[in-house]
Amino acid sequence: MPKQFAVIGNPIEQSRSPELHQAFAQDLGINLQYDKRLAALDGFEQSIEDFFKQGGQGLNVTVPFKEQAFALCGHLTERAKIAKAVNTLWMENGVLHGDNTDGQGLVNAIAALGWSLENSRILILGAGGATRGVIFPLAQAGAQYIQIANRTLSRAQQLVEDLKAAVGKTQLHATALDQLHGEFDLVINATSASLTGEALQLPETLKFDHAYEMAYGKASSFLDQAHQRGVSSSDGYGMLVGQAIEAFEIWHMVRPDLKKFL
Numbered sequence: 001m002p003k004q005f006a007v008i009g010n011p012i013e014q015s016r017s018p019e020l021h022q023a024f025a026q027d028l029g030i031n032l033q034y035d036k037r038l039a040a041l042d043g044f045e046q047s048i049e050d051f052f053k054q055g056g057q058g059l060n061v062t063v064p065f066k067e068q069a070f071a072l073c074g075h076l077t078e079r080a081k082i083a084k085a086v087n088t089l090w091m092e093n094g095v096l097h098g099d100n101t102d103g104q105g106l107v108n109a110i111a112a113l114g115w116s117l118e119n120s121r122i123l124i125l126g127a128g129g130a131t132r133g134v135i136f137p138l139a140q141a142g143a144q145y146i147q148i149a150n151r152t153l154s155r156a157q158q159l160v161e162d163l164k165a166a167v168g169k170t171q172l173h174a175t176a177l178d179q180l181h182g183e184f185d186l187v188i189n190a191t192s193a194s195l196t197g198e199a200l201q202l203p204e205t206l207k208f209d210h211a212y213e214m215a216y217g218k219a220s221s222f223l224d225q226a227h228q229r230g231v232s233s234s235d236g237y238g239m240l241v242g243q244a245i246e247a248f249e250i251w252h253m254v255r256p257d258l259k260k261f262l
Protein backbone atom coordinates (compact mmCIF):
# COMPACT_ATOMS: atom_id res chain seq x y z
CA MET A 1 0.00 0.00 0.00
CA PRO A 2 1.39 3.44 -0.92
CA LYS A 3 2.07 6.02 1.78
CA GLN A 4 -0.93 8.24 2.43
CA PHE A 5 -0.90 12.05 2.19
CA ALA A 6 -3.68 14.62 1.91
CA VAL A 7 -4.57 18.28 1.89
CA ILE A 8 -7.23 19.30 4.39
CA GLY A 9 -9.39 22.40 4.22
CA ASN A 10 -12.92 23.74 3.83
CA PRO A 11 -13.66 24.15 0.96
CA ILE A 12 -11.14 21.75 -0.58
CA GLU A 13 -12.37 20.96 -4.11
CA GLN A 14 -10.28 23.80 -5.64
CA SER A 15 -6.96 22.54 -4.23
CA ARG A 16 -4.16 21.88 -6.74
CA SER A 17 -1.97 20.14 -4.14
CA PRO A 18 -2.86 16.52 -5.10
CA GLU A 19 -1.87 17.00 -8.75
CA LEU A 20 1.40 18.71 -7.73
CA HIS A 21 2.44 16.05 -5.21
CA GLN A 22 1.47 13.27 -7.62
CA ALA A 23 3.51 14.91 -10.38
CA PHE A 24 6.57 15.28 -8.10
CA ALA A 25 6.20 11.64 -7.01
CA GLN A 26 5.98 10.40 -10.56
CA ASP A 27 9.02 12.42 -11.59
CA LEU A 28 11.07 11.09 -8.67
CA GLY A 29 9.82 7.49 -8.75
CA ILE A 30 8.01 7.64 -5.39
CA ASN A 31 4.82 5.69 -4.72
CA LEU A 32 2.23 7.72 -2.81
CA GLN A 33 -1.44 8.46 -2.54
CA TYR A 34 -2.42 12.11 -2.05
CA ASP A 35 -6.11 12.94 -1.46
CA LYS A 36 -8.32 15.92 -0.69
CA ARG A 37 -9.93 15.88 2.76
CA LEU A 38 -12.86 18.08 3.59
CA ALA A 39 -13.06 18.80 7.34
CA ALA A 40 -16.16 20.24 8.97
CA LEU A 41 -15.51 23.76 10.25
CA ASP A 42 -15.71 22.43 13.81
CA GLY A 43 -14.11 19.08 12.98
CA PHE A 44 -10.50 19.86 12.07
CA GLU A 45 -8.85 18.34 15.15
CA GLN A 46 -10.84 15.11 14.87
CA SER A 47 -10.11 14.86 11.17
CA ILE A 48 -6.32 15.11 11.57
CA GLU A 49 -6.40 12.70 14.52
CA ASP A 50 -8.28 10.16 12.37
CA PHE A 51 -5.89 10.66 9.46
CA PHE A 52 -2.75 9.92 11.47
CA LYS A 53 -4.42 7.07 13.42
CA GLN A 54 -5.25 5.43 10.09
CA GLY A 55 -1.56 5.49 9.16
CA GLY A 56 -1.47 8.78 7.21
CA GLN A 57 2.07 10.17 6.79
CA GLY A 58 1.64 13.86 6.06
CA LEU A 59 -0.99 16.54 5.69
CA ASN A 60 -1.07 19.91 4.02
CA VAL A 61 -3.40 22.38 5.67
CA THR A 62 -5.25 25.11 3.85
CA VAL A 63 -7.92 27.73 4.55
CA PRO A 64 -9.36 28.14 7.17
CA PHE A 65 -7.36 25.76 9.38
CA LYS A 66 -3.73 26.97 9.32
CA GLU A 67 -3.96 28.77 12.69
CA GLN A 68 -5.73 25.80 14.31
CA ALA A 69 -3.04 23.48 12.98
CA PHE A 70 -0.41 25.77 14.53
CA ALA A 71 -2.17 25.56 17.91
CA LEU A 72 -2.34 21.75 17.84
CA CYS A 73 1.32 21.01 17.13
CA GLY A 74 3.63 19.63 19.81
CA HIS A 75 6.66 20.70 17.79
CA LEU A 76 7.00 23.67 15.44
CA THR A 77 9.76 24.91 13.14
CA GLU A 78 11.07 28.41 13.78
CA ARG A 79 9.36 29.82 10.69
CA ALA A 80 6.03 28.24 11.71
CA LYS A 81 6.34 29.83 15.17
CA ILE A 82 6.89 33.22 13.57
CA ALA A 83 4.08 32.75 11.03
CA LYS A 84 1.73 31.52 13.79
CA ALA A 85 0.26 29.27 11.10
CA VAL A 86 1.05 25.78 9.81
CA ASN A 87 0.52 24.33 6.33
CA THR A 88 2.50 21.08 6.66
CA LEU A 89 1.95 18.39 9.31
CA TRP A 90 3.60 15.06 10.09
CA MET A 91 4.07 12.74 13.07
CA GLU A 92 7.45 12.05 14.64
CA ASN A 93 7.79 9.84 17.75
CA GLY A 94 4.07 10.30 18.40
CA VAL A 95 4.38 14.10 18.39
CA LEU A 96 2.52 16.22 15.84
CA HIS A 97 5.09 18.36 13.98
CA GLY A 98 4.23 21.48 12.03
CA ASP A 99 6.00 23.71 9.53
CA ASN A 100 4.97 26.63 7.35
CA THR A 101 6.40 26.37 3.83
CA ASP A 102 4.40 29.23 2.26
CA GLY A 103 7.05 31.92 2.73
CA GLN A 104 9.88 29.77 1.44
CA GLY A 105 7.56 28.83 -1.43
CA LEU A 106 7.38 32.51 -2.36
CA VAL A 107 11.16 32.85 -2.08
CA ASN A 108 11.58 29.80 -4.36
CA ALA A 109 9.15 31.25 -6.91
CA ILE A 110 10.92 34.62 -6.92
CA ALA A 111 14.29 32.90 -7.41
CA ALA A 112 12.87 30.94 -10.35
CA LEU A 113 11.77 34.23 -11.91
CA GLY A 114 15.38 35.42 -11.66
CA TRP A 115 14.52 38.35 -9.38
CA SER A 116 17.14 39.01 -6.72
CA LEU A 117 16.12 39.43 -3.07
CA GLU A 118 19.65 40.22 -1.87
CA ASN A 119 19.65 43.75 -0.35
CA SER A 120 16.21 44.32 -1.87
CA ARG A 121 13.56 46.88 -0.97
CA ILE A 122 10.17 45.16 -0.80
CA LEU A 123 6.66 46.56 -0.41
CA ILE A 124 4.00 44.12 0.78
CA LEU A 125 0.35 45.11 0.41
CA GLY A 126 -1.79 43.65 3.20
CA ALA A 127 -1.13 42.68 6.82
CA GLY A 128 -3.09 39.45 7.27
CA GLY A 129 -1.93 35.87 7.66
CA ALA A 130 -0.50 35.74 4.15
CA THR A 131 1.86 38.63 4.92
CA ARG A 132 2.84 37.28 8.33
CA GLY A 133 3.90 34.01 6.73
CA VAL A 134 6.32 35.51 4.20
CA ILE A 135 8.20 38.25 6.07
CA PHE A 136 10.71 36.05 7.91
CA PRO A 137 11.63 33.96 4.82
CA LEU A 138 12.01 37.16 2.73
CA ALA A 139 14.27 38.61 5.42
CA GLN A 140 16.31 35.39 5.51
CA ALA A 141 16.62 35.54 1.72
CA GLY A 142 18.39 38.89 2.07
CA ALA A 143 15.72 41.62 1.95
CA GLN A 144 17.17 44.86 3.30
CA TYR A 145 13.92 46.76 3.82
CA ILE A 146 10.32 45.52 3.97
CA GLN A 147 7.45 47.97 4.07
CA ILE A 148 4.03 46.63 5.03
CA ALA A 149 1.15 48.74 3.73
CA ASN A 150 -2.34 47.99 4.96
CA ARG A 151 -5.81 49.50 4.69
CA THR A 152 -6.01 49.24 8.48
CA LEU A 153 -2.69 50.80 9.55
CA SER A 154 -2.80 49.38 13.09
CA ARG A 155 -2.61 45.80 11.76
CA ALA A 156 0.56 46.62 9.80
CA GLN A 157 2.03 48.30 12.89
CA GLN A 158 1.21 45.26 15.01
CA LEU A 159 2.90 42.97 12.50
CA VAL A 160 6.05 45.12 12.56
CA GLU A 161 6.07 45.00 16.38
CA ASP A 162 5.59 41.21 16.39
CA LEU A 163 8.22 40.44 13.77
CA LYS A 164 10.97 43.01 14.17
CA ALA A 165 12.98 40.91 16.63
CA ALA A 166 12.82 37.87 14.33
CA VAL A 167 14.06 39.53 11.13
CA GLY A 168 17.50 40.58 12.34
CA LYS A 169 18.96 43.44 10.35
CA THR A 170 16.10 43.65 7.82
CA GLN A 171 14.25 46.91 8.45
CA LEU A 172 10.46 46.68 8.80
CA HIS A 173 8.16 49.65 8.37
CA ALA A 174 4.35 50.01 8.50
CA THR A 175 2.30 52.41 6.35
CA ALA A 176 -1.30 52.99 5.39
CA LEU A 177 -2.38 51.63 2.00
CA ASP A 178 -3.50 55.09 0.85
CA GLN A 179 -0.03 56.53 1.52
CA LEU A 180 1.87 54.47 -1.04
CA HIS A 181 4.93 56.12 -2.56
CA GLY A 182 8.66 55.54 -3.01
CA GLU A 183 10.87 53.17 -4.96
CA PHE A 184 10.95 49.41 -4.51
CA ASP A 185 12.55 46.45 -6.23
CA LEU A 186 9.49 44.32 -5.64
CA VAL A 187 5.83 44.86 -4.71
CA ILE A 188 3.89 41.83 -3.42
CA ASN A 189 0.10 41.82 -3.28
CA ALA A 190 -0.85 39.82 -0.18
CA THR A 191 -4.27 41.40 0.27
CA SER A 192 -7.34 39.34 -0.39
CA ALA A 193 -8.60 42.12 -2.69
CA SER A 194 -7.96 40.05 -5.84
CA LEU A 195 -9.91 37.13 -4.42
CA THR A 196 -12.95 39.30 -3.93
CA GLY A 197 -12.46 41.10 -7.25
CA GLU A 198 -11.87 44.48 -5.59
CA ALA A 199 -9.42 46.86 -7.24
CA LEU A 200 -6.27 48.19 -5.60
CA GLN A 201 -5.11 51.54 -6.97
CA LEU A 202 -1.33 51.91 -7.22
CA PRO A 203 -0.42 55.62 -7.40
CA GLU A 204 2.02 57.01 -9.99
CA THR A 205 4.31 58.10 -7.15
CA LEU A 206 4.96 54.44 -6.39
CA LYS A 207 7.81 53.01 -8.51
CA PHE A 208 8.83 49.35 -8.70
CA ASP A 209 10.65 46.87 -10.93
CA HIS A 210 8.76 43.63 -10.22
CA ALA A 211 5.23 42.77 -9.12
CA TYR A 212 4.15 39.50 -7.45
CA GLU A 213 0.47 38.65 -6.96
CA MET A 214 0.04 35.91 -4.34
CA ALA A 215 -3.32 34.83 -5.77
CA TYR A 216 -3.57 32.83 -8.98
CA GLY A 217 -6.21 31.89 -11.47
CA LYS A 218 -8.18 35.12 -10.91
CA ALA A 219 -8.36 38.47 -12.64
CA SER A 220 -6.09 40.84 -10.73
CA SER A 221 -6.20 44.62 -11.01
CA PHE A 222 -2.78 44.62 -9.33
CA LEU A 223 -1.31 42.56 -12.20
CA ASP A 224 -3.20 44.67 -14.77
CA GLN A 225 -1.49 47.77 -13.39
CA ALA A 226 1.91 46.05 -13.46
CA HIS A 227 1.33 45.13 -17.13
CA GLN A 228 0.31 48.69 -17.96
CA ARG A 229 3.58 49.93 -16.47
CA GLY A 230 5.55 47.30 -18.36
CA VAL A 231 7.21 45.88 -15.24
CA SER A 232 7.85 42.14 -14.91
CA SER A 233 5.15 40.37 -12.95
CA SER A 234 3.85 37.00 -11.84
CA ASP A 235 0.75 35.48 -10.32
CA GLY A 236 0.99 33.17 -7.30
CA TYR A 237 1.11 29.79 -9.03
CA GLY A 238 4.88 29.57 -8.55
CA MET A 239 4.43 30.15 -4.81
CA LEU A 240 1.94 27.29 -4.70
CA VAL A 241 4.44 25.00 -6.44
CA GLY A 242 7.24 26.36 -4.25
CA GLN A 243 5.47 25.59 -0.97
CA ALA A 244 4.51 22.11 -2.22
CA ILE A 245 8.17 21.40 -3.03
CA GLU A 246 9.20 22.31 0.51
CA ALA A 247 6.51 20.05 2.01
CA PHE A 248 7.47 17.22 -0.33
CA GLU A 249 11.11 17.51 0.74
CA ILE A 250 10.14 17.38 4.45
CA TRP A 251 8.15 14.18 3.93
CA HIS A 252 10.28 12.36 1.34
CA MET A 253 13.75 13.85 1.83
CA VAL A 254 14.16 14.48 -1.90
CA ARG A 255 13.59 17.80 -3.62
CA PRO A 256 11.57 18.21 -6.82
CA ASP A 257 12.95 20.68 -9.38
CA LEU A 258 10.62 23.71 -9.26
CA LYS A 259 11.22 24.76 -12.87
CA LYS A 260 9.88 21.43 -14.18
CA PHE A 261 6.46 22.12 -12.64
CA LEU A 262 5.82 25.81 -13.40
Ligand code: ATR
Pocket residue numbers: 125126127128129130131150151152155177190191192193198199200
Ligand atom coordinates in the same frame (compact mmCIF):
# COMPACT_ATOMS: atom_id res chain seq x y z
P1 ATR B 1 -4.99 36.37 4.68
O1 ATR B 1 -4.80 35.34 5.74
O2 ATR B 1 -5.27 35.82 3.30
O3 ATR B 1 -3.89 37.37 4.65
P2 ATR B 1 -6.73 38.15 6.12
O4 ATR B 1 -6.00 37.88 7.39
O5 ATR B 1 -8.22 38.21 6.11
O6 ATR B 1 -6.37 37.07 5.03
O7 ATR B 1 -6.13 39.50 5.51
C1 ATR B 1 -6.62 40.06 4.35
C2 ATR B 1 -5.77 41.28 4.00
O8 ATR B 1 -6.28 41.86 2.79
C3 ATR B 1 -5.82 42.38 5.05
O9 ATR B 1 -4.57 43.04 5.04
C4 ATR B 1 -6.94 43.29 4.50
O10 ATR B 1 -6.84 44.63 4.95
P3 ATR B 1 -7.48 45.05 6.38
O11 ATR B 1 -6.53 44.55 7.43
O12 ATR B 1 -7.54 46.53 6.34
O13 ATR B 1 -8.83 44.40 6.43
C5 ATR B 1 -6.63 43.22 3.03
N1 ATR B 1 -7.78 43.57 2.17
C6 ATR B 1 -8.87 42.82 1.92
N2 ATR B 1 -9.67 43.43 1.03
C7 ATR B 1 -9.07 44.60 0.70
C8 ATR B 1 -9.38 45.68 -0.19
N3 ATR B 1 -10.50 45.68 -0.92
N4 ATR B 1 -8.51 46.70 -0.28
C9 ATR B 1 -7.39 46.70 0.45
N5 ATR B 1 -7.02 45.72 1.30
C10 ATR B 1 -7.85 44.69 1.43
